[in-house]
Amino acid sequence: MSFSLGCPAAKATDQPNSLSSLAVVISSPQKVRLGSGIYLGEGLVLTASHVLGDRWQPAPLVWIAGTQLPAKVVKQEPFDSSDLTLLSIDEHGLPREFQTLHIALCEAPPRPGDRVLSISPEQVVATEILSPIWVPPDARKFETLVRDVASTGNSGSGVFDAEAQCLLGIMSRKISQVIPPAKGSGQQPVLFDIAKYFVPAARIAAFLPTGLGHAHR
Structure with missing residues (x-):
């Protein structure tokens, strides 16, 4: 998988059950839903930082592909900065097709009306x-x-x-x-x-x- 801007994007037909399968639910250890995230591949999940806040000790849970897995916080920046959090999960607990994903970041910035x-x-x-x-x-x-x-x-x-x-x-x-x-x-x-x-x-x-x-x- 590559996060390089400008690398070819994976089409929905190349991904498990289309783009909708990449959306995950993030919950507290008590299984209270906190928000959503996007599975990038290689066991990495991206979400907004304020979804977790300071509620990630003990580990949050990620619900993906019918499986709930514990997650670790890899990196987090606050709401008033980028408002991004990167989580990691054990990809070996996922179906095989999720273990070969390639999710690309868009190269060009979006334009009004896109x-x-x-x-x-x-x-x-x-x-x-x-x-x-x-x-x-x-x-x-x-x-x-x-x-x-x-x-x-x-x-x-x-x-x-x-x-x-x-x-x-x-x-x-x-x-x-x-x-x-x-x-x-x-x-x-x-x-x-x-x-x-x-x-x-x-x-x-x-x-x-x-x-x-x-x-x-």
């Missing part, structure tokens, strides 16, 4: 990239966004290019805006969800430890 797939354990949702101009100015530092907030996967879910089926990023947070009520209406302000931000492939490539999974910088 069709993408939100991959979570529950569903695959087609959506598109949203331009940062549609979010409040103080949120425009989050440049990689998808629309369809209510239907797409939450923290730790994967965002894949709909055509190349390479990994574009990992879902991190919602972007919302407070809509004030009309003056004198007596109503309360409304919190309106505009978009979801995902950590982009380039940031993921920089996060992955050097030499792990033949990663190239």
Whole structure:
């Protein structure tokens, strides 16, 4: 498996039961669900850092391919940094087809209007990239966004290019805006969800430890 930007992406037909099989459930040792993640291959799972927080001692659990396996934290960066966590599991506990996976990070950054797939354990949702101009100015530092907030996967879910089926990023947070009520209406302000931000492939490539999974910088 290679994490190199620009390496050929694996097609869904080359992966076990398509991209949806790569989405995993991450739970606490007490089997309380914490969030989602994406299986990269070679026993590695990528998720958002805040999915685990400081709840990874003792080891969290990863549910994948009908099997629940204990996971170790390989690397973690906080929510206000990259918001990424890399976990490792024993790949020998997985079906054989999961032991030969090749998941590529997308080479080109997404452009507004590009069709993408939100991959979570529950569903695959087609959506598109949203331009940062549609979010409040103080949120425009989050440049990689998808629309369809209510239907797409939450923290730790994967965002894949709909055509190349390479990994574009990992879902991190919602972007919302407070809509004030009309003056004198007596109503309360409304919190309106505009978009979801995902950590982009380039940031993921920089996060992955050097030499792990033949990663190239």
